[in-house]
Amino acid sequence: MGAERSDNRVDLIIVAVLWVALTGAGLWWATVTNLHPIGASSNAVISDEAFDLLLYLSMPVTTFVVVVLGYSVLRFRVSLDETEDAAPVRSNRLFIAMWVLITVGLSVYVIFNPGFTGLDALAADKNAEMTIEVTASQWRWDYRYVEENIEFLDADGLVLPVDTRILFKITSQDVIHSFWVPAFRVKKDAVPGLITEVYMTTTKLGDFAQDDGFRNQCAELCGTGHTRMRTTVTVLTRVDFIAWVDAQRNAEVSG
Amino acid sequence: MSILKGIVGGILGYLLGAALVTSIRAATGAEPWDFEVATMGAYLPTVVGWLLGVGVWEYWARPWFGREAKPYTTVGWRRYFNFDTDHKVIGIQYLVSFLFLFFLAGLFAMVMRWELMNPGRDILTPSSYNGFMSLHGTMMVFVAVAAIVGAFGNYIVPIMIGADDMAFPKLNALSYWLVPVVVAFLTASFLVGGYDTGWTGYAPLSVTTRTGALFFNLAFLTLGLSSIVGAINFLTTVHKMRAPGMTWSRLPIFVWSIYVTSWLSLIFTQFIALAMLMVVFARTLGMAFFEAAAGGDPLLYQNVFWFYSHPAVYIMILPAFGVTLEILSHFSRKPLFAYKWAVGGMIGIAAMSAFVWAHHMFTSGMPDVLLKPFLASTELISIPTGLIMLSALGTIWQGRLRLHVPMLFALGVVFNFLFGGITGVFLADAPLDIQLHDTYFVVAHFHYVILGGGIFGLFAAVYYWFPKMTGRMMNETLGKVHFWWMIIGFNFTFMPMFWIGMNGMNRRISDYVPNLGGTNRMISLAGFFLGMSFVIFLWNYIYSWWRGADAPSNPWGATTLEWMTSSPPPLENFDVIPEVVGGPYTYGDKSAKHAILEPRL
Amino acid sequence: MTAVGHAAHGVHEAPAKRLGINRLGLWFFILSESILFVGLLMVRFSLLGTYIHEELSQLIGLMITVILLASSFTAYQAERSMARGDLGATKRNLLITLGLGTVFIAGVAFEWHEALEAFPPSTVFGSVFFTMTGVHVFHVLTGLVMLAIVHRRVRRHETTSTDSWPVEASVKYWHFVDVAWVFFYPALYLIS
Numbered sequence A: 001m002g003a004e005r006s007d008n009r010v011d012l013i014i015v016a017v018l019w020v021a022l023t024g025a026g027l028w029w030a031t032v033t034n035l036h037p038i039g040a041s042s043n044a045v046i047s048d049e050a051f052d053l054l055l056y057l058s059m060p061v062t063t064f065v066v067v068v069l070g071y072s073v074l075r076f077r078v079s080l081d082e083t084e085d086a087a088p089v090r091s092n093r094l095f096i097a098m099w100v101l102i103t104v105g106l107s108v109y110v111i112f113n114p115g116f117t118g119l120d121a122l123a124a125d126k127n128a129e130m131t132i133e134v135t136a137s138q139w140r141w142d143y144r145y146v147e148e149n150i151e152f153l154d155a156d157g158l159v160l161p162v163d164t165r166i167l168f169k170i171t172s173q174d175v176i177h178s179f180w181v182p183a184f185r186v187k188k189d190a191v192p193g194l195i196t197e198v199y200m201t202t203t204k205l206g207d208f209a210q211d212d213g214f215r216n217q218c219a220e221l222c223g224t225g226h227t228r229m230r231t232t233v234t235v236l237t238r239v240d241f242i243a244w245v246d247a248q249r250n251a252e253v254s255g
Numbered sequence B: 001m002s003i004l005k006g007i008v009g010g011i012l013g014y015l016l017g018a019a020l021v022t023s024i025r026a027a028t029g030a031e032p033w034d035f036e037v038a039t040m041g042a043y044l045p046t047v048v049g050w051l052l053g054v055g056v057w058e059y060w061a062r063p064w065f066g067r068e069a070k071p072y073t074t075v076g077w078r079r080y081f082n083f084d085t086d087h088k089v090i091g092i093q094y095l096v097s098f099l100f101l102f103f104l105a106g107l108f109a110m111v112m113r114w115e116l117m118n119p120g121r122d123i124l125t126p127s128s129y130n131g132f133m134s135l136h137g138t139m140m141v142f143v144a145v146a147a148i149v150g151a152f153g154n155y156i157v158p159i160m161i162g163a164d165d166m167a168f169p170k171l172n173a174l175s176y177w178l179v180p181v182v183v184a185f186l187t188a189s190f191l192v193g194g195y196d197t198g199w200t201g202y203a204p205l206s207v208t209t210r211t212g213a214l215f216f217n218l219a220f221l222t223l224g225l226s227s228i229v230g231a232i233n234f235l236t237t238v239h240k241m242r243a244p245g246m247t248w249s250r251l252p253i254f255v256w257s258i259y260v261t262s263w264l265s266l267i268f269t270q271f272i273a274l275a276m277l278m279v280v281f282a283r284t285l286g287m288a289f290f291e292a293a294a295g296g297d298p299l300l301y302q303n304v305f306w307f308y309s310h311p312a313v314y315i316m317i318l319p320a321f322g323v324t325l326e327i328l329s330h331f332s333r334k335p336l337f338a339y340k341w342a343v344g345g346m347i348g349i350a351a352m353s354a355f356v357w358a359h360h361m362f363t364s365g366m367p368d369v370l371l372k373p374f375l376a377s378t379e380l381i382s383i384p385t386g387l388i389m390l391s392a393l394g395t396i397w398q399g400r401l402r403l404h405v406p407m408l409f410a411l412g413v414v415f416n417f418l419f420g421g422i423t424g425v426f427l428a429d430a431p432l433d434i435q436l437h438d439t440y441f442v443v444a445h446f447h448y449v450i451l452g453g454g455i456f457g458l459f460a461a462v463y464y465w466f467p468k469m470t471g472r473m474m475n476e477t478l479g480k481v482h483f484w485w486m487i488i489g490f491n492f493t494f495m496p497m498f499w500i501g502m503n504g505m506n507r508r509i510s511d512y513v514p515n516l517g518g519t520n521r522m523i524s525l526a527g528f529f530l531g532m533s534f535v536i537f538l539w540n541y542i543y544s545w546w547r548g549a550d551a552p553s554n555p556w557g558a559t560t561l562e563w564m565t566s567s568p569p570p571l572e573n574f575d576v577i578p579e580v581v582g583g584p585y586t587y588g589d590k591s592a593k594h595a596i597l598e599p600r601l
Numbered sequence C: 001m002t003a004v005g006h007a008a009h010g011v012h013e014a015p016a017k018r019l020g021i022n023r024l025g026l027w028f029f030i031l032s033e034s035i036l037f038v039g040l041l042m043v044r045f046s047l048l049g050t051y052i053h054e055e056l057s058q059l060i061g062l063m064i065t066v067i068l069l070a071s072s073f074t075a076y077q078a079e080r081s082m083a084r085g086d087l088g089a090t091k092r093n094l095l096i097t098l099g100l101g102t103v104f105i106a107g108v109a110f111e112w113h114e115a116l117e118a119f120p121p122s123t124v125f126g127s128v129f130f131t132m133t134g135v136h137v138f139h140v141l142t143g144l145v146m147l148a149i150v151h152r153r154v155r156r157h158e159t160t161s162t163d164s165w166p167v168e169a170s171v172k173y174w175h176f177v178d179v180a181w182v183f184f185y186p187a188l189y190l191i192s
């Protein structure tokens, strides 16, 4: 019995060391690797920070399970024809208590951070400088710039000024679609009979040719044309944007 | 023969129903023939006709009308193609049927991965891609919902609790014979050109899209019916049929998992029935539930659908947890660790599953005030789920692990589910889910849960109970090859999907932006590799059934009741009624006993 | 319904045990079915709040409700007479129940006829109304079929007071269908 107990202690120490080492390695990997594509809006910061925090928090949990699993398989395996039983340990109060405390603690923590904090941050600023009405239908996107009073039916692209807080008002004319710009980390369903809203601030210049995250891709299955239901997105400097708006107006007048 | 009679019955039923509907339409002055309306009206007569023909009339209903019921065949292979009430026959019917569906749906996945191997169009039109994708999803969901419960719940649970059969053997046969109806409707949907709504069948798309969607709705409705009937049976069986001494705290964990799952099926399946009914009525009778212009609510469908379909995720995974914990204990030769916590975890998951459905709808336009409650409830469900992990790890720790094939698969479940579960925490975080929702991150997540957890659990169960069910052993070496091949293929297929999901690959598309081409090609190749692993399995499965070595009654040296009777067990399972005198996992305690089987006087 | 254990294998449990099993199974079934009705109520309130179409015939609604409640009473009487072994009264009460149930369906059919003009299925109220009453009438119909089979069996002395489960089961189911209507009636006709 005494021998068994000291065995257990050695096992525990090895597992603890492996766990710390693997967690450290995992965290190091998580910090040096950029898993995120280009982020070009205020919402992207919130989203990516949430991901990173969850990745850090989940690292020790994942490595703990992997280490215990892997170590047990290697250390406690016996040959297939072995028939002797293991010691009948049915419970271990300390282990169960720790496990429950930690999972409860982590679950509750992530509810508040990054959960509630992220939601609050996304909803914090409801003052937009610019409103764009996005209308989806099978299978096209229509954009209407409310203040500028210009409209694009079956649009090829969405053009926006940088460093601008924008309100998207999204709706659909037939089935459910979803307005998604990967670079903005913005996704909101286009629902017939409902106007859904998204606020975000553009933070980076860019266009589809430079990075394909700058696109509005329909993200909710809407039938045959779903795959192709996308337009480019371009973020211009504010000066360029004003010029672009003027050009559109002139084109409209002459056209 | 009975299948033929069933088909005739089904066709007669369809003709009768369609004729009735058509004449009513003619009488009211509407255009008489409308395929969808006729089919809707003919649904019930078709199902009833099939069931009556396949055996309900001959074996069951005749006494209601004062006639003699036909006696059952009790021996020979024919009864596997017959309306048979033996739970062991039904278990095998379920197993073979759903393995068939699994491989078929897997082939569809291969077709999809072929199309996705390169940017641009390869072999499928966007429309046929949607068709394969929808059928793949639907069939796999059906497999995940019904395979373990139907096959091993039926075969093993009655034996594990020391019963001679299920509580309602005829209802049991009925719930199985609804499965061919499900398959028939899916086939019909394929024949009329498929449907493009995915397995989620969101309205209003499902209302306006092509006719195949109707058959999808009817198929899901029928599977729901089968699940409910099965759930009633399992619940009654576990409550009423336990052998003397089989108290609740002596139930093997697998029985617990089926019991808890059955509660979920009993309660929540009605909501899928409701969702499907509303879509069918919207399609055929022009009902306006989801029509915004008429004052309906397009989001209503999603609420009702996910109110079933989130709990359905637990219907898929809880039985796999049960199998896994069961196997971990037996092959670690150690009692299940924290048994009561594991049971509590299962009950906790089931109870909480009613309060999390809207986490599928964070981007749907649901009221903002509901985001926080659903975020919170969803994150909290990882607590009871963690208890399952606790039990698994505690069981193998300091065990004496014999790495037979079932054990490998059970360990595989723990490993794969870890990633499925952890990424669930990411998706539950609403601010982050905005980006990840409807991307391949989600695809990866639920494949880790359902394929990595549920289907690995299914294979664990197949390898574990195959000797009991067939009286033959499966080939151990081929089994190990299958395991390593499958788990490597699986992880190489689905791990990169997390990454492409984060990097802008959304779900249910037949084409993608060019820079995702490299990873997609790698995923496709890994996917084909994964697909090929099942060839090994199939060979092993068929050959072993045909020619495998004879299985002793207890090849694994396990302690639960199913191993105390012959392989396969006799009709009614035990020669004597077992008397249960202790817990199910008596390892490490020579004096402990689970049950005694002594001849009745 | 008339489950007698393993007709397949020729082994029978003690009848008392079988009765307990049958009863529990029936309760599970009723529990599950009632969830469907709860779901329909949830749909009704989420789509329409407490709105009621003004052309809904309150008179017919009240009449069919009274008729259905009366049928529950006669069904109860049938079960009681069965327990007493009074087959004559059992048959009579079953027959009255069958008649009242048929009248109920006729009432709903008449109301549907009116409703098709006032609020067809293409309106939201019509969708809710036709689906709720439709699902309910379907349950009434299955109940009637069960009662009719049981009536025939009692008439031919195939079901006797020693094995009265078919009577009990069909009557319990009938009560369930009535209770479901007790919730549907105010939700469809009265709340506003």
Ligand SMILES: [Cu+2]
Residues within 6 Å of the ligand: A177, A178, A218, A219, A220, A221, A222, A223, A225, A226, A227, A229
């Ligand atoms: Cu789309």
Ligand SMILES: [Cu+2]
Residues within 6 Å of the ligand: B309, B310, B313, B356, B357, B359, B360
């Ligand atoms: Cu869910």
